[in-house]
Amino acid sequence: MMSRMAESFFAVSPMLAFPLVAMVIFGAVFLAISMRTMRTPNEVIERRRALPLEEDHHG
Amino acid sequence: MRIRYDDAIVRKFIFASVAFGIVGMLVGAIAALQLAFPHANAAPYLTFGRLRPLHTNAVIFAFVGNMAFAGIYYSTQRLLKTRLASDTLSAIHFWGWQLIIVAAAITLPLGITQGKEYAELEWPIDIAIAVIWVVFAVNFFWTIAKRREKHLYVAIWFYIATILAIAMLHIVNALAVPVSITKSYSVFAGVQDALVQWWYGHNAVAFFLTTPILGIMYYYLPKAAERPVYSYRLSIIHFWSLVFIYIWAGPHHLLYTALPDWAQTLGMIFSVMLWAPSWGGMLNGLLTLRGAWDKLRTDPVLKFFAAGVTFYGMATFEGPLLSIKSVSGLAHYTDWIVAHVHGGGLGWNGFMAAGMFYWLVPRLYGTELKSRSLANFHFWIGTLGILLYVGSMWVSGITQGLMWRAENEGGGLLYASFVETLQAIVPMYWMRLVGGSLYLAGFVLMAWNLIATARQGKPVDGEVEVPVDVPVDRKTQFKLLVSPQVWLSLLGLGLVISAGFVGPAQAIVLLSLGAFVLLFSLLLFSVSKSSSEKTWHAKLERSAAPFTILTAIAVIIGGVAEILPTVVAAPEAVRATTNVPYSPLELEGRDVYVSEGCYNCHSQMIRPFVWETARYGAVSTPDESIFDRPFQWGSKRTGPDLARVGGRYNDVWHYQHMLDPRQISAGSNMPAYPHLAEQVIDFTKTPDKLRVMRSLGVPYSPEEIATSTEDAKREAERIARGLESSLGIRVCDAPAEGCDLMVDSKLVALISYLQRLGRVPDRNAAPAAAAEQVDAPTAEVEANEAAAPAEGAEAAADVDEGEVAR
Numbered sequence: 001m002m003s004r005m006a007e008s009f010f011a012v013s014p015m016l017a018f019p020l021v022a023m024v025i026f027g028a029v030f031l032a033i034s035m036r037t038m039r040t041p042n043e044v045i046e047r048r049r050a051l052p053l054e055e056d057h058h059g
Numbered sequence: 060m061r062i063r064y065d066d067a068i069v070r071k072f073i074f075a076s077v078a079f080g081i082v083g084m085l086v087g088a089i090a091a092l093q094l095a096f097p098h099a100n101a102a103p104y105l106t107f108g109r110l111r112p113l114h115t116n117a118v119i120f121a122f123v124g125n126m127a128f129a130g131i132y133y134s135t136q137r138l139l140k141t142r143l144a145s146d147t148l149s150a151i152h153f154w155g156w157q158l159i160i161v162a163a164a165i166t167l168p169l170g171i172t173q174g175k176e177y178a179e180l181e182w183p184i185d186i187a188i189a190v191i192w193v194v195f196a197v198n199f200f201w202t203i204a205k206r207r208e209k210h211l212y213v214a215i216w217f218y219i220a221t222i223l224a225i226a227m228l229h230i231v232n233a234l235a236v237p238v239s240i241t242k243s244y245s246v247f248a249g250v251q252d253a254l255v256q257w258w259y260g261h262n263a264v265a266f267f268l269t270t271p272i273l274g275i276m277y278y279y280l281p282k283a284a285e286r287p288v289y290s291y292r293l294s295i296i297h298f299w300s301l302v303f304i305y306i307w308a309g310p311h312h313l314l315y316t317a318l319p320d321w322a323q324t325l326g327m328i329f330s331v332m333l334w335a336p337s338w339g340g341m342l343n344g345l346l347t348l349r350g351a352w353d354k355l356r357t358d359p360v361l362k363f364f365a366a367g368v369t370f371y372g373m374a375t376f377e378g379p380l381l382s383i384k385s386v387s388g389l390a391h392y393t394d395w396i397v398a399h400v401h402g403g404g405l406g407w408n409g410f411m412a413a414g415m416f417y418w419l420v421p422r423l424y425g426t427e428l429k430s431r432s433l434a435n436f437h438f439w440i441g442t443l444g445i446l447l448y449v450g451s452m453w454v455s456g457i458t459q460g461l462m463w464r465a466e467n468e469g470g471g472l473l474y475a476s477f478v479e480t481l482q483a484i485v486p487m488y489w490m491r492l493v494g495g496s497l498y499l500a501g502f503v504l505m506a507w508n509l510i511a512t513a514r515q516g517k518p519v520d521g522e523v524e525v526p527v528d529v530p531v532d533r534k535t536q537f538k539l540l541v542s543p544q545v546w547l548s549l550l551g552l553g554l555v556i557s558a559g560f561v562g563p564a565q566a567i568v569l570l571s572l573g574a575f576v577l578l579f580s581l582l583l584f585s586v587s588k589s590s591s592e593k594t595w596h597a598k599l600e601r602s603a604a605p606f607t608i609l610t611a612i613a614v615i616i617g618g619v620a621e622i623l624p625t626v627v628a629a630p631e632a633v634r635a636t637t638n639v640p641y642s643p644l645e646l647e648g649r650d651v652y653v654s655e656g657c658y659n660c661h662s663q664m665i666r667p668f669v670w671e672t673a674r675y676g677a678v679s680t681p682d683e684s685i686f687d688r689p690f691q692w693g694s695k696r697t698g699p700d701l702a703r704v705g706g707r708y709n710d711v712w713h714y715q716h717m718l719d720p721r722q723i724s725a726g727s728n729m730p731a732y733p734h735l736a737e738q739v740i741d742f743t744k745t746p747d748k749l750r751v752m753r754s755l756g757v758p759y760s761p762e763e764i765a766t767s768t769e770d771a772k773r774e775a776e777r778i779a780r781g782l783e784s785s786l787g788i789r790v791c792d793a794p795a796e797g798c799d800l801m802v803d804s805k806l807v808a809l810i811s812y813l814q815r816l817g818r819v820p821d822r823n824a825a826p827a828a829a830a831e832q833v834d835a836p837t838a839e840v841e842a843n844e845a846a847a848p849a850e851g852a853e854a855a856a857d858v859d860e861g862e863v864a865r
Contacts, residue, residue: 021555021570025577026304026332033299037292049287051138051212052278 062207064136064521068149069129070423070513073416075157076125077506080412083117084499090114091495093730094697095488097721100730104168107730108656112179113167118404119177119267121160126412127271128152128195131218133419134278135199138215140208140525144201148194155191159184171241174653174689175256177263178232182243185233192229196222203603207525211603213294217274219607220302224266224614231618232259238751239744242650246755249684251625253313253692254322258618261309266614268403270301272411276344276368279415283360289346293339300336302610304329306617311382314391315666316692317681322621323384329617330382337375344368359434363414366442370406374399389464392662392696394484395456398449405445405498413437413505420509426516433508441501447494455487459696464670472673477699478726485728545609547580552612556620632685633756638819640686640757641812643745643767644774648812650748651735651805653689660729662693663702663816676703676817683817686757698729703817710778711785713810714800735806737794742768742775742803775807 010017093099093107100106136143143149162184166172172179180188199222203215232255235243247255281288288294310318310326345368348361355361377399381390390396421428428434462480465473474480554573641649652658665671665679672678679702684690693700708716715722718736720729749757749764763770779802783790788799800806 017570021574023328023332024574025555026300026329028577029303030296030300033296037295040292045291046287048210048212049291051208051210052134052214052281053285053287054137 060525062140062142062523062525064133064523065143065146065149066133066423066520067518068143068146068153069133069419070518071153072125072129072132073419073423073509075153076122076129076412077416077502077509079117079121079125079160080409081499081502081506083114083122084495084502086110086117087114088492088495088499091488091492094728095485095492097728097730103732103734104170106655106732108659109168109170111659112172112176112656113164115177116163116167116179117160119263120163123268123272123408123412124156126408126415127221127267127275128156129419130275130279130415131199131271134214134275135202135218137521137523138208138212138278139202139206140523141202141206144198144205148198148201152191152195152198155187155194159187159191162187166241170654170656172654172656173233173235173243173245174656174658174691175232175245175252175259176658176694177260178229178256181241182233182235182237183240185229185235189226189230189233192222192226196226200603200607211606212277213288213291213298214274214277216298216606216610217270217277219603220298220610220614221266221271221274223607223611224262224270224302224306227611227615227618228259228262228266231622232256236751236755238747242748244688244748244751244755247626248629248686248688248755248757249690250318250681251622251629252688252690253316253318253684254310254625255622256690257312258306258309258621261312262306264403265301265305265308268408269305272408273297273301273340275411275415276340276364279418280344280347280364280368283358283364283414283418284348284351284354286347286349286351289343289349293343297336297340297343299613301333301340303613303616304332304336306614307621308333308382310621311387312694313692314382314384314387315668316664317679317684319625322625325621327382327384331379333375334379337378338372341368341372341375344371357431359428359431359438360414360418362435362438363410363417366438367407367410367414370402370410370445374403374407377402388666388668389460390456391666392694393456393459394452394487395460396695398452398456401452402445402449405441405448409498409502410441413441413502416505416509420512421516422521423518424513424516425519426512429508429511429515433504437501437504437508440504441498444494444496444498444501448491448498449494451487451490451494455484455491458484458487463674464668466670472670475674477674478724481697481728482726544580545605547576549612551575551577551580552616556616556623630756632681633758636682636685638682638685640752640759641815642774642820643742643749643763643771644808644811645815646748646752646812647740647742647745647771648805648808648810648815649691651740651809652812653691655732655735657701658691658693660693660695660697662696662700664692665700665702671700675700686752688752688755688757698727701813701816705814705816705818710781710810710814713813714782714786714806717806717809732806735809736800736804737798738805739801739803740771740805740808742771745771771808772803774811775803778807778810779804 089099089105090107090110093110132143132149159180163180166181166184167179171181173181199218203211234246236246237243245252277288277294307329308326310322311330312326314323314327316323345365348355348365351361355365380386381396381399417428417434459480462474462483467473551573554569554576557569640646663679663684665675665677667678679692683702684692712723716724717732719731719733720727721731745767746764749759749767753759753764779790779800782788782800789797790800790802791798792802794801
């Protein structure tokens, strides 16, 4: 069943594999960055968040 | 150590942005008036086809460009705790950019254009843009190199992505071979040109109108709300997802066209995926206002920011929606797209700019805003303007889409005459003009308010105390670049891209292998040390060079994977084509078509729908535009599609229609072009054009090039004398009193080109063979083509009779 579906799908163009691989790549990137980001310690995140609020003086 | 920031350059960019914003919007309002009231096409240099590119270039590159530079230079200095690297480079950047804008404002009304949307400027200006962009990049990265804050805040990441992506997009899309100082031909043709152009066009939106403004949002919104961004973690995910996905989405501008099916699918899928990061960013912006919502009642800055981010959310919801093929089938070529663009342009870019200006100018002049109540009034008048503009264009677009496809009881077209569909939306065009004018009025009020604020204060530059210089750890940067994570990613990407150049079986193996390697490398990314700040990504965020290189890779992948396959296939397509190059006169006529900006209102791409084939003829094929430099598929149908207009009407019809469109087609809003009958073409320059075309692979023989001047003149003489005998007009070889038409006029050449569209001269193979070149026709295409002839012939006859009768 799956092989027939794949056969029919790729009969249009083998290039249709590109969108599929692209989705896999994106999903993997998304997952990796999400995992990486969620595991970053809170104190690191908090210091970075506050960067724009460090005030300068005009004049 | 005390540092004094360069805020003088920020002030300059702000006032340049405000001034050019008003000019650009005023030109837009005039163009809107011309669509509702065609007699407003008052002068040859100010027709809609020439003004519309001026409007888009002015608001994108002059208004938003200057605004973004102001926002970037102000925030970058403060986030990196250092003065801009070079005052000289800043000055070159500012004055160079303004000169480019002035050059655009002169050349576009003169009809000097490459004919590619948002990339109309000719090659000398393109080179100037590249040079000034490099100056900007050097100044920016040099500032990063001498920074005194180790960590690169997320706003800086968005600025880096902007600089890299725009450089890449501009250089690739502008590749052209010059014929003269004011004329060039694109190195890409037909399908490739379409793909490259919309890869550029869509990503100009992404990386010129979105990423710099997102960086600005991440800096100025927390400043104005006086609280940090809602989630820094979300901003990291937002950045990487956005830069990775955006670059792939360009083909959604070409759904149902002659673009290969796989590229369309790719564009659609990535566009839909864009929903997630865009809304992640939007929510991050809005939630930053948590606990500060009460300030919106009184603070105009927060009002503009909150509304701007909300419009960003609306536009980025609508964009993926419009990229779904079935929705695009209805909306493409209609005013719905205009509504979408202006929801983002006026709401997101315009309001974020206004919020930033109202926040910055009082600080840059050490004073309070002159009138908060006027700023609040600006907000409400602007919001009302956007609602009227976008609402009217939604109604107009959906009306157009439905009327174009409406069937009568017999299955033919219910509105066979295109003008009927135009007349139905004219009230919406007036409504759009009202909305746009209100928005413009708001900006004029803002300009007065900002100038009055500046006059009541005096210019002051920010200062900050910094403890020490931070040494750059070059060893760590190098280690990051050669880490297993990076080279495994590159290997995986190489495998995936190489799959585009081999057979189907090998492609599947390479793709699988590439995906596996990529997944493994990503696993390494995510499981590297996490217990301290010395993680891989934490190091990366503090190391500008590797960060920049990896961002560049993320934005390059999509372009390479999408464009390379069509570029590689191009020479074989030219060898196999049954099409023939344009005759010298047709080529000259095509240049007139491009110069007058006809593509702004007319498409040349018949999509595989029954209602399109019934109205315009058989579905367009890639082969038909194989010699088109630039391609002229268009993106909007204010007038009908012209892909098969050749032979549909006689020369007399075209002549009269160009002199006075409303005499031939009552209700038309096309500008009149009587001046084209007097303006002449210098045919002695035609061989140069053919020579450049030949260098690009167009099969002109040396003999054809040598005789092209005489051939063009002979053909022009035939057409002109035919008109003379049919209409009894006075045709002249040289300027003379009472002359109606010059033999070597632009009008004659244009008629020659229009008569060629959709037809291949008899001296070559039948055009039907070209249909076999269609890349992967869908079942829908085949069904439509099979169904089209009977209905199409009948409807076409109806249109002919109806329009000619008028």
